[in-house]
Amino acid sequence: MGHFTLNQRARMAIRINLALIHDEKPVTKTCSDFLFAHCPTMLEGQRLAGETDRLRAELESLKREIASLREEEAVIRHSARHDELTGLPNRAHFAACLEDGIKQQSLKDDRLAVFFMDVDHFKEVNDRYGHAAGDALLRVVATRLHRAMRKDDMVCRLGGDEFACLLHGMPDNTQLARLARKLLVSIATPCNLNGVMVEVHISIGIATTHQGHGEGHNLLAMADEAMYKAKRSNSGYAFAELRAPGA
Numbered sequence: 047m048g049h050f051t052l053n054q055r056a057r058m059a060i061r062i063n064l065a066l067i068h069d070e071k072p073v074t075k076t077c078s079d080f081l082f083a084h085c086p087t088m089l090e091g092q093r094l095a096g097e098t099d100r101l102r103a104e105l106e107s108l109k110r111e112i113a114s115l116r117e118e119e120a121v122i123r124h125s126a127r128h129d130e131l132t133g134l135p136n137r138a139h140f141a142a143c144l145e146d147g148i149k150q151q152s153l154k155d156d157r158l159a160v161f162f163m164d165v166d167h168f169k170e171v172n173d174r175y176g177h178a179a180g181d182a183l184l185r186v187v188a189t190r191l192h193r194a195m196r197k198d199d200m201v202c203r204l205g206g207d208e209f210a211c212l213l214h215g216m217p218d219n220t221q222l223a224r225l226a227r228k229l230l231v232s233i234a235t236p237c238n239l240n241g242v243m244v245e246v247h248i249s250i251g252i253a254t255t256h257q258g259h260g261e262g263h264n265l266l267a268m269a270d271e272a273m274y275k276a277k278r279s280n281s282g283y284a285f286a287e288l289r290a291p292g293a
């Protein structure tokens with residue numbers, strides 16, 4: 047420090063600080079000589095503090111980017127498993143839950159039931175009132191089915207005018223038949239489509255499985271067959287025959 051007066055040291059310290067604040071190269075040769083000779087630790091400390099701030103800002107920006115990517119991923123994941131029109135789970139999601147339910151049922155000694163539901167004469171609604179009215183009707187059916195089921199039952203739109211429901215813990219057919227009748231009544235309540243009151247009906251096919259019987263896709267296919275039986279006979283709902291294991 048012998049070469050510099052107190053006054054010189056103070057002025058250089060101010061210039062050095064200003065240079066660091068504005069991220070400039072170290073000032074004059076005298077200043078840099080001063081710095082490297084007398085203040086290497088201070089200079090390194092300032093540099094590290096600046097670097098830390100920069101890294102902290104970079105980290106925050108990365109955190110924001112990750113959060114936004116996670117949100118995007120959640121949206122993509124949701125839309126891959128849900129039907130855009132009704133917001134209900136879609137066929138793929140339903141099939142996965144059904145297979146899962148089948149695997150779990152033996153552990154829980156549960157009995158599963160699948161309802162396969164199809165709107166009767168839906169094509170006529172599209173033809174008479176237009177596709178948008180048909181869409182509105184599908185949304186009404188979705189809402190009514192969802193409301194009529196228990197919280198743990200899964201209602202999905204399989205596609206077109208077909209819906210399905212997966213029910214756990216339904217030990218007897220009497221309860222299932224009661225639920226089917228309740229659904230038929232709730233769906234048949236007239237709904238307003240662009241000012242026109244329309245009454246819709248659905249046909250329901252019901253397939254159930256006991257421990258060790260059936261596989262997910264078989265159960266759905268059996269419920270589908272039973273639905274056609276109900277549609278043909280105009281009975282509203284029908285039960286599938288329980289097949290022997292492996293049939």
Ligand SMILES: Nc1nc2c(ncn2[C@@H]2O[C@H](COP(=O)(O)OP(=O)(O)OP(=O)(O)O)[C@@H](O)[C@H]2O)c(=O)[nH]1
Nearest residue numbers: 164165166167168169170172177178180181206207
């Ligand atoms: N509005 C609308 N129509 C759809 C959609 N997806 C499929 N459709 C129509 O739904 C109709 C389904 O027809 P079907 O189930 O074969 O005929 P249906 O009149 O219901 O006949 P039944 O089931 O035998 O009573 C077809 O006309 C499809 O074009 C959709 O997302 N929106």
